[in-house]
Amino acid sequence: MNAKTPTAQEQVTARLRTEIVTGLLPPGVQVRQEALAASYGVSRVPLREALKILEGEGLVQYYPHRGFFVTELNVEDLHEIYRLRGLLEAEAIAQAVPTMHEDDVEAIESLLNAVDAAVLSGDLQQLHQANRAFHFAIFDHAGLPRLSRLLHQLWDATDVYRGLYFQEEDHRDLIAHEHRGILAALRSGDAAAVVEWQAGHRQHSEQAVSRWISGARPES
Amino acid sequence: MNAKTPTAQEQVTARLRTEIVTGLLPPGVQVRQEALAASYGVSRVPLREALKILEGEGLVQYYPHRGFFVTELNVEDLHEIYRLRGLLEAEAIAQAVPTMHEDDVEAIESLLNAVDAAVLSGDLQQLHQANRAFHFAIFDHAGLPRLSRLLHQLWDATDVYRGLYFQEEDHRDLIAHEHRGILAALRSGDAAAVVEWQAGHRQHSEQAVSRWISGARPES
DNA sequence: AAAGTCAGGATTGGATACAATCACGACATG
DNA sequence: CATGTCGTGATTGTATCCAATCCTGACTTT
Numbered sequence: 132m133n134a135k136t137p138t139a140q141e142q143v144t145a146r147l148r149t150e151i152v153t154g155l156l157p158p159g160v161q162v163r164q165e166a167l168a169a170s171y172g173v174s175r176v177p178l179r180e181a182l183k184i185l186e187g188e189g190l191v192q193y194y195p196h197r198g199f200f201v202t203e204l205n206v207e208d209l210h211e212i213y214r215l216r217g218l219l220e221a222e223a224i225a226q227a228v229p230t231m232h233e234d235d236v237e238a239i240e241s242l243l244n245a246v247d248a249a250v251l252s253g254d255l256q257q258l259h260q261a262n263r264a265f266h267f268a269i270f271d272h273a274g275l276p277r278l279s280r281l282l283h284q285l286w287d288a289t290d291v292y293r294g295l296y297f298q299e300e301d302h303r304d305l306i307a308h309e310h311r312g313i314l315a316a317l318r319s320g321d322a323a324a325v326v327e328w329q330a331g332h333r334q335h336s337e338q339a340v341s342r343w344i345s346g347a348r349p350e351s
Numbered sequence: 352m353n354a355k356t357p358t359a360q361e362q363v364t365a366r367l368r369t370e371i372v373t374g375l376l377p378p379g380v381q382v383r384q385e386a387l388a389a390s391y392g393v394s395r396v397p398l399r400e401a402l403k404i405l406e407g408e409g410l411v412q413y414y415p416h417r418g419f420f421v422t423e424l425n426v427e428d429l430h431e432i433y434r435l436r437g438l439l440e441a442e443a444i445a446q447a448v449p450t451m452h453e454d455d456v457e458a459i460e461s462l463l464n465a466v467d468a469a470v471l472s473g474d475l476q477q478l479h480q481a482n483r484a485f486h487f488a489i490f491d492h493a494g495l496p497r498l499s500r501l502l503h504q505l506w507d508a509t510d511v512y513r514g515l516y517f518q519e520e521d522h523r524d525l526i527a528h529e530h531r532g533i534l535a536a537l538r539s540g541d542a543a544a545v546v547e548w549q550a551g552h553r554q555h556s557e558q559a560v561s562r563w564i565s566g567a568r569p570e571s
Numbered sequence: 572a573a574a575g576t577c578a579g580g581a582t583t584g585g586a587t588a589c590a591a592t593c594a595c596g597a598c599a600t601g
Numbered sequence: 602c603a604t605g606t607c608g609t610g611a612t613t614g615t616a617t618c619c620a621a622t623c624c625t626g627a628c629t630t631t
Contacts, residue, residue, distance in 0.1 A: 138416065138583095139585080164613070165612075173586090174587075176396065176586070176587095177585065177586095179400060179614090180400060183400050183403040183404055184407055186407075187403075187404060187407025187408065195361070195613090195614090196358065196612085196614075197594090197612090198613065211495050211497050211498065214495075215439075218439070275431050277409075277435060277505075281501055281504075284501075285497075358614070359614080360614075383582080384583070385582075385583090394617075395616090396614085396615060397614080397616095399583090415584090416582085416584075417582090417622090417624095418583065
């Protein structure tokens with residue numbers, strides 16, 4: 132339809148990813164290929180390829196002849212993911228900070244302002260994107276594309292639940308506070324401090340999501 | 352054909368992976384879908400899904416409307432991959448060693464014997480599998496499935512070149528020596544020593560592959 | 572002669588149609 | 602009443618066919 136549409140199935144991948152991430156396709160449900168393909172207005176072929184990609188990212192799981200199911204995490208899974216994030220984010224930050232200049236920091240600050248704006252507007256989807264853009268602007272500055280990719284995968288894996296974290300008012304205040312802490316440490320060029328702020332930030336997120344997972348699912 | 356054949360396209364994925372890993376499909380070449388599908392005796396659909404999976408693993412790269420190309424690594428890519436491996440393998444080992452018992456070590460030793468046997472037989476495919484089984488028996492013992500998966504991805508990414516490392520005689524001797532070192536450290540329960548041996552092992556591999564990449568490709 | 576343009580062929584992207592497999596429920600049987 | 606078996610419908614897996622895009626080479630134009 133649009134001249135700029137590249138390989139229509141990337142759109143399917145992106146859309147499917149956001150629908151899983153935002154909880155529109157909740158964890159545990161089976162992905163009915165035909166119905167979904169129809170609702171997207173495409174055939175099953177590009178949808179299946181999208182599902183294969185998302186399987187590689189861990190967002191869905193595949194059982195032969197049974198189909199695709201949205202990944203469901205337990206507390207141990209969550210803990211492992213955050214642990215790995217801790218390891219890799221520290222590496223990324225340590226690599227990124229020393230080579231960061233004035234204008235880099237300012238670019239990141241503008242991203243942070245976008246996060247705040249999204250908080251005010253109340254658009255969760257927007258908030259999600261802006262938050263990720265802010266953090267990955269730092270990670271990406273390390274210039275290690277595979278490290279960034281692994282981090283993306285780990286973030287994707289918990290995005291299913293992260294939306295919940297954003298929904299509560301006081302969480303957002305805490306997030307804003309921690310983001311400013313990260314930025315200040317960034318500006319002073321103190322890599323260790325950035326790592327520290329990021330660790331605290333991560334820990335709060337993990338605790339909130341962990342509480343939610345434990346509480347919201349009595350059995351199974 | 353066989354009663355036990357699950358979802359014929361997994362076979363395609365496995366076969367394609369080994370053909371890339373063993374160098375039968377060398378880095379840089381384009382994967383011609385129709386020809387390959389025909390040679391595998393399947394349609395293009397399962398082949399494409401296999402390629403999507405391999406793209407997720409980093410073995411091939413995808414350019415819209417151009418096709419899939421076997422990933423070609425430069426020295427920086429290689430260095431990044433080995434650096435990330437260092438980080439994650441150390442974590443896995445540190446987690447795995449303390450909970451390792453007598454029989455676990457013996458199981459790993461038998462895997463190591465399989466590696467030696469493969470070296471003697473000269474079967475590179477077999478050697479490749481056995482080597483991976485040995486190392487991942489240790490990593491997997493950490494009980495962190497996502498960590499194992501990330502490590503698999505990193506290993507996959509360099510498998511394209513690893514076969515070259517195995518092909519030289521004296522390399523194999525060094526490998527055998529280092530493997531025994533790892534096993535001995537494992538048996539004594541000294542996690543730090545295991546990490547150390549593994550680091551040396553990794554470094555030799557990186558140096559060899561790095562030399563090969565630099566030397567074998569004058570331009571481009 | 573050099574550079575831009577355009578057709579033809581080749582290759583990939585996607586849709587439809589058919590085959591294989593599985594889940595679920597009814598029924599028979601102990 | 603519990604349990605095993607079988608058939609039917611639904612869902613996934615694969616092949617074939619058509620459309621969209623790209624690469625290559627020759628031709629035109631300056």
